[in-house]
Amino acid sequence: MNTNILIIEEILKRTDKPFVVEQNKQFDMSKADLYAFRKAGMMGRDYVFIHDFSEQQIIDISMVFSLHEAARSYVNSFYKMPKILRFKVPNIVSFFMSSKGFSTEIILYANKNSKTVAGGEVHSVYLIDMESEKIYGQGKSSVNVDGIKFEFKNIDPQNRSFRLASEIEKMLFLK
Numbered sequence: 001m002n003t004n005i006l007i008i009e010e011i012l013k014r015t016d017k018p019f020v021v022e023q024n025k026q027f028d029m030s031k032a033d034l035y036a037f038r039k040a041g042m043m044g045r046d047y048v049f050i051h052d053f054s055e056q057q058i059i060d061i062s063m064v065f066s067l068h069e070a071a072r073s074y075v076n077s078f079y080k081m082p083k084i085l086r087f088k089v090p091n092i093v094s095f096f097m098s099s100k101g102f103s104t105e106i107i108l109y110a111n112k113n114s115k116t117v118a119g120g121e122v123h124s125v126y127l128i129d130m131e132s133e134k135i136y137g138q139g140k141s142s143v144n145v146d147g148i149k150f151e152f153k154n155i156d157p158q159n160r161s162f163r164l165a166s167e168i169e170k171m172l173f174l175k
Helices: 003-013 061-076 104-111 157-173
Strands: 020-027 030-039 044-052 089-098 122-129 134-136 143-145 148-150
Touching: 003 020, 003 030, 003 044, 003 089, 003 157, 020 061, 030 061, 044 061, 044 157, 061 089, 061 104, 061 122, 089 157, 104 122, 104 134, 122 157, 134 157
Parallel strands: 044 089, 089 122
Antiparallel strands: 020 030, 030 044, 122 134, 143 148
């Protein structure tokens, strides 16, 4: 297991609500180098899939898309209720690590807003660019009420994912 994966594993285990972590997780004909799960309060669950492509020359959009969709399918198989009727909402986060950078197409995909009107699931993609020491992803979510911006750090799954990505960035790149 490479050092960066071990660093991420330690971050996941040391959060205020620790993750249960499994290396080399097989799911739906796919594999994640690191998989993590935690209950995130009464209303949600966090599922994290880490894919390390540091040794591969090229990572393309179809690989990123198919692995993220496989993760979504795997997690949603645990939920019997249709998405629109769910009280417990899964937060599915896929991290892709590369030492060769990412194409503009993949970066645009990771930055794309993935929230839907139907709800019942939150999902996002983060790209860990080891070469430029950057992480790409959706960013924070906020709500405007009467012109006042509110960010729900612990309740909003997208913000939990953003905080986790920020912690990973800080530890991997010692920022």
